[in-house]
Amino acid sequence: MPTTRTLNRTTLARQLLLDRHDLRPDQAIEHLVGLQAQATASPYVALWSRLNGFTADRVGTMLEDRTAVRTTLMRGTLHLVTARDCAALRPAMQPVLDRAAKANFGRDLVGVDLAALVEAALPLLTEPRTTAQLGAALAPRWPDHQPRALGNVLPLLVPMVQVPPRGILGRGGPAANAPASTWLGVEIPASTTPDAAVLRYLAAFGPATIADISAWSRLTGVKSAITRLDLKTYRDERGRTLLDVPDGVLIDPDTPAPPRFLPEFDNVLLSHADRTRIMSEEHRKRWSGVANAVFPASFLLDGFLSGTWKTDKGTLTISPYVGLSTKDKDALVREGLALLDFLAPRHDHDVRFAD
Numbered sequence: 001m002p003t004t005r006t007l008n009r010t011t012l013a014r015q016l017l018l019d020r021h022d023l024r025p026d027q028a029i030e031h032l033v034g035l036q037a038q039a040t041a042s043p044y045v046a047l048w049s050r051l052n053g054f055t056a057d058r059v060g061t062m063l064e065d066r067t068a069v070r071t072t073l074m075r076g077t078l079h080l081v082t083a084r085d086c087a088a089l090r091p092a093m094q095p096v097l098d099r100a101a102k103a104n105f106g107r108d109l110v111g112v113d114l115a116a117l118v119e120a121a122l123p124l125l126t127e128p129r130t131t132a133q134l135g136a137a138l139a140p141r142w143p144d145h146q147p148r149a150l151g152n153v154l155p156l157l158v159p160m161v162q163v164p165p166r167g168i169l170g171r172g173g174p175a176a177n178a179p180a181s182t183w184l185g186v187e188i189p190a191s192t193t194p195d196a197a198v199l200r201y202l203a204a205f206g207p208a209t210i211a212d213i214s215a216w217s218r219l220t221g222v223k224s225a226i227t228r229l230d231l232k233t234y235r236d237e238r239g240r241t242l243l244d245v246p247d248g249v250l251i252d253p254d255t256p257a258p259p260r261f262l263p264e265f266d267n268v269l270l271s272h273a274d275r276t277r278i279m280s281e282e283h284r285k286r287w288s289g290v291a292n293a294v295f296p297a298s299f300l301l302d303g304f305l306s307g308t309w310k311t312d313k314g315t316l317t318i319s320p321y322v323g324l325s326t327k328d329k330d331a332l333v334r335e336g337l338a339l340l341d342f343l344a345p346r347h348d349h350d351v352r353f354a355d
Contacts, residue, residue: 002207002234002242005253007277008303013251014204015268016050017260017300023051025058026067026082033200034079034089036265037070037167041343043080044169045263045297048342056342060168066184069161074217076100076156077265080167083184090159090180091192096218101156108149112142117150118157128163128176131155159188195225199245201271207234207242207250211273257303259331261339264297269305279305283321301328309336314347316340319354329353 002010012018016028025047029035032050035043048054059080062068069086073079073093081089101114109117117138124137135151142150154160159180165173181188194217201216202208213222232244262269268278275284283305287298296308299318307320316336324332336351 002236002250003253004237004277005303006250007207007236007242009251009253009255009257010207010249011205011268011277012257012300012303013255014206017268018251018255018257020050020052022053025051025054026062029068029080030082030085031204032267033197033204034073034081034085034267036267036270037078037080039264040167040172041169042263042265045261045339045343046266048339049260049262054342056169060164060171063164063167069180069183070167071159071161071180072097072155076104076218078162083186086159086161086180086184087186087188089197091189092194092197092219093217094159094191095220097156099218101153104156105149105153108146109153112145112150114153114157117142118154121154121158122179125160125177125179125182128178130174130176134177193225193228194219194221195228198222198225199229202231202243202245202248205268205271206248207232207244208272209240209242209274212271213243215273216271257300259328259335260300261309261335262298262300265295266298269295269298278303286321299332301332311340311343314340314344315350315352317352317354324353 009018015032021028028047028051035046037043044056044059047059059068066083068080068082070078070080071086071090073081073089076097120138120141121134124134131151131154134154135147138150139147155177160177161180161183162175163178163183165171166175197217198213201213205216210222210226213219226243230246232246232248234242234244236242269275279287287305287308288295297310298305298308300306306322307318309316309318316339318332318336333351337349340349
C-alpha cells in the first residue's frame with residue numbers, strides 16, 4: 001500500500017528530481033513526455049534542475065536544428081518536445097485539441113466550417129506566420145467573425161510548431177507557426193490510440209489513478225486503454241486503485257530529497273488530479289490562487305512544495321510557505337546561487353528570503 005510519502009519519492013525519482021542525471025536533453029525531454037513551455041525559460045529551468053552539466057544553448061541548438069519543437073499538446077498547452085514525440089504524441093492528443101477548439105472558440109466561430117478554415121489556412125503557411133497574421137489573412141472570407149478567433153484556433157486544429165528564434169532563451173521572437181509536417185519533413189498521422197501515451201505517463205508520473213491520467217492529458221477513452229494494457233496495480237491509503245507500468249519500482253519513503261527550484265508550470269506540479277503527493281491542500285491554494293492562471297516558479301523542500309521564487313537580474317528572492325530551519329536556508333542558498341549562475345551569469349549574485 002503506497003503511502004503519500006512513498007508516492008512523493010517515487011514521483012520525484014521518475015521526474016529526475018531526487019538526483020541530477022547524466023542524460024542528454026533530448027533523452028530527458030522524452031522521458032518526461034515533454035516540458036511545459038508557456039514561459040520561455042520554463043523548460044530550461046526544468047532541465048537545469050534535473051540534469052548534470054546542462055547549458056541553455058543545448059536546447060537552443062535543438063530548436064534550430066529541428067530535433068526539438070514547441071507545439072500544442074497535452075491539455076491544449078504549449079510544450080517543448082522532441083521531433084520524434086511531436087509526431088508520436090500529436091495524433092494521440094488530437095481529440096483533446098479538437099474538443100478544446102470547440103470549447104474555447106465555438107461561440108466566436110458559430111457558422112464557420114472548421115474543416116474549410118483549415119483548408120483555407122494551409123496555403124498561407126508556405127512561410128511561418130503568427131496566429132494574428134493568419135487571422136487577418138482569413139478575415140475577408142469570414143468577415144462576420146473576429147480575426148483573433150480565426151487565427152488562434154488553428155494551432156489546435158492543425159499540427160503546427162513555433163519556429164525559432166521563438167523559445168530560445170535570451171533571444172526570443174514572434175510566435176510564428178509552421179506546419180509540423182513541413183518543418184520536420186515527416187507525416188503527422190491524423191490519429192492513434194492513447195495506449196502508448198498512457199504507458200509513458202505512468203513511467204514518468206506513476207503510480208497514478210485514471211483521474212490523474214486524465215488530468216495530465218485531458219484524454220477520453222483512458223479506461224478503454226487501461227483494459228488493453230498489462231499494468232501493475234496498487235491500493236493507496238484511501239483505497240483508490242493506482243496503476244503503474246509493469247516494471248515500475250516504488251521508492252523508499254525515507255529517501256532524502258534535496259531542495260529543487262522548479263519553473264513556472266512545471267509538469268510535476270500539474271500532472272495529477274490529486275496533487276497531495278507533491279503539495280498540501282493549503283499550499284496548493286496559495287500556489288494556484290494567483291492572477292491570470294499563471295502558476296509561479298516554486299521550490300521543493302523535503303520533496304514537497306514549500307514556496308515560490310523569482311529573480312531580478314542577479315537577485316533571487318525566495319518566498320517560503322513554511323518556517324525554514326537554518327539547515328534548509330543554507331541548502332536553498334547553495335542551490336539558489338547555482339541557479340543564478342545559470343540564469344544570470346553576468347550579474348553579482350544575492351539570495352534573499354521574503355518574510
